[in-house]
Amino acid sequence: SHIREICEKRDIFFEPFRCQLYDLGVLDEPITYLLYDVNPSEGFNLRRDVYIRLAVFVEYLRTQPGYRRARLVLPPWSNLVHWRSTNIDQTQLLWSHFFDLRSMRLYTDVIDMDEFFDAYRALHGPDEPVVLDEVYKLKHFDNMFENGVFVDKFEEHVCPKSQDSMAGAFLGYANLSTRDFTCLHFQGSAMLLHRLLETYRRPDTRHARYVLILNAEIVLHDLWGNVDYWAARRSMRFASELVEVAARFRADFLNSSDQQDRTVRPARWTDEKPRRGGARGGDYLCAHLRRADFLYGRDKTTPTVQSAALQIRAKLLELGLKTVFVASDCTRMEFYNLKNYLKRFRVVRFVPDSYEQRYALKDGGIAVVDQIICSHARYFIGTYESTFTYRIYEEREILGFPKDLTFNTFCKSEKDTNCEKNTVWPIVFH
Numbered sequence: 001s002h003i004r005e006i007c008e009k010r011d012i013f014f015e016p017f018r019c020q021l022y023d024l025g026v027l028d029e030p031i032t033y034l035l036y037d038v039n040p041s042e043g044f045n046l047r048r049d050v051y052i053r054l055a056v057f058v059e060y061l062r063t064q065p066g067y068r069r070a071r072l073v074l075p076p077w078s079n080l081v082h083w084r085s086t087n088i089d090q091t092q093l094l095w096s097h098f099f100d101l102r103s104m105r106l107y108t109d110v111i112d113m114d115e116f117f118d119a120y121r122a123l124h125g126p127d128e129p130v131v132l133d134e135v136y137k138l139k140h141f142d143n144m145f146e147n148g149v150f151v152d153k154f155e156e157h158v159c160p161k162s163q164d165s166m167a168g169a170f171l172g173y174a175n176l177s178t179r180d181f182t183c184l185h186f187q188g189s190a191m192l193l194h195r196l197l198e199t200y201r202r203p204d205t206r207h208a209r210y211v212l213i214l215n216a217e218i219v220l221h222d223l224w225g226n227v228d229y230w231a232a233r234r235s236m237r238f239a240s241e242l243v244e245v246a247a248r249f250r251a252d253f254l255n256s257s258d259q260q261d262r263t264v265r266p267a268r269w270t271d272e273k274p275r276r277g278g279a280r281g282g283d284y285l286c287a288h289l290r291r292a293d294f295l296y297g298r299d300k301t302t303p304t305v306q307s308a309a310l311q312i313r314a315k316l317l318e319l320g321l322k323t324v325f326v327a328s329d330c331t332r333m334e335f336y337n338l339k340n341y342l343k344r345f346r347v348v349r350f351v352p353d354s355y356e357q358r359y360a361l362k363d364g365g366i367a368v369v370d371q372i373i374c375s376h377a378r379y380f381i382g383t384y385e386s387t388f389t390y391r392i393y394e395e396r397e398i399l400g401f402p403k404d405l406t407f408n409t410f411c412k413s414e415k416d417t418n419c420e421k422n423t424v425w426p427i428v429f430h
């Protein structure tokens with residue numbers, strides 16, 4: 001409608017008062033706030049993938065009657081299992097700590113949790129406790145294949161007793177409760193959430209409907225790797241503070257800059273064009289070497305430090321490079337050993353230059369800096385089945401590297417060059 005067009009463009013000089021009412025959901029259709037959370041044991045980069053499933057869904061939902069004003073609320077990041085620094089506060093970090101939300105909003109309507117609280121209070125009053133309308137806790141079906149076929153479906157089941165106590169502390173906020181809590185067996189893609197929202201829609205919704213999906217990682221992609229996936233993915237640019245830290249490190253220690261490396265990108269992702277082969281990258285190789293839990297869960301595919309060093313060495317010699325940047329969750333000892341196996345080369349890793357910088361970046365920010373530096377290397381080699389590695393592949397696809405300089409995977413052993421490699425998912429623009 002007319003008012004939506006004006007207010008969504010933020011042309012507030014036109015009718016500021018009416019736009020305020022519109023923002024509250026008083027004019028036009030009600031606003032659906034879709035909140036979600038992910039199983040606590042999942043890591044940062046898997047969560048980024050869950051975000052894409054939901055962002056693509058919300059962008060679709062906004063074309064449907066009754067949902068044109070749907071908004072996705074981003075779940076804060078709280079003490080992820082892989083964040084091991086105990087002396088810094090890593091609770092309820094907003095997405096704006098890691099990502100450029102203005103860029104993400106060029107894909108669909110997403111807001112951070114603080115913005116959600118502001119919007120809630122603006123409508124219901126500053127002192128009102130935040131009460132959601134519906135919470136759905138998802139769980140896999142015991143039998144995913146009925147008569148051998150996988151059909152999209154959901155079904156209510158009785159919530160286990162322990163889950164009742166969950167109500168009231170969603171997303172780690174003690175002041176967040178709900179009117180309804182439903183446990184569902186769920187299997188299918190994000191589009192099935194539309195049916196779910198319709199099934200439970202109440203006719204008395206006035207200005208806003210607040211829905212939270214728990215265990216959203218159970219929701220599958222509609223289509224992985226298609227144009228929508230990549231548009232949402234490209235919109236996920238990192239926060240400028242993190243990009244700057246990485247740029248300074250590249251300049252100071254790797255003699256690398258966007259101009260030189262041919263990795264300059266347009267100010268907005270919406271202006272990006274396919275540029276396969278356009279990127280050259282800095283004069284260094286990047287290795288993403290996943291350790292920690294991968295040494296147990298995935299010991300059959302994760303190389304020893306020595307074998308990783310030999311694989312890096314062979315590549316450095318082949319490419320005529322002298323420097324390797326190492327991104328890793330390895331211990332200091334492992335890094336020391338790796339360096340020892342690569343004595344004739346420069347082995348570099350990113351370490352914050354002060355406690356203050358570590359405190360500001362936090363473990364998650366340091367990992368992002370690692371990813372940015374790897375995205376700008378001449379050649380990249382990553383860990384088998386690590387989503388951390390996959391996100392670097394994607395970043396390099398966006399920057400326009402030739403595929404063979406990106407889609408590389410460590411083998412368990414340097415002798416086994418034919419080992420199973422990560423899947424190649426090239427970027428698509430149309």
Ligand SMILES: C[C@@H]1O[C@H](OP(=O)(O)OP(=O)(O)OC[C@H]2O[C@@H](n3cnc4c(=O)[nH]c(N)nc43)[C@H](O)[C@@H]2O)[C@@H](O)[C@H](O)[C@@H]1O
Pocket residue numbers: 041042043044045046047082083288289290293294297326327328329363364366367368370385386387388389
């Ligand atoms: C076994 C599975 O592994 C999956 O991990 P995977 O895909 O590698 O990747 P992520 O989902 O990101 O989880 C791994 C986490 O470990 C740290 N980490 C890993 N590599 C690096 C690195 O190079 N530099 C730095 N600074 N930090 C690193 C970082 O906190 C990262 O988010 C998890 O998502 C799943 O939950 C599960 O645990």
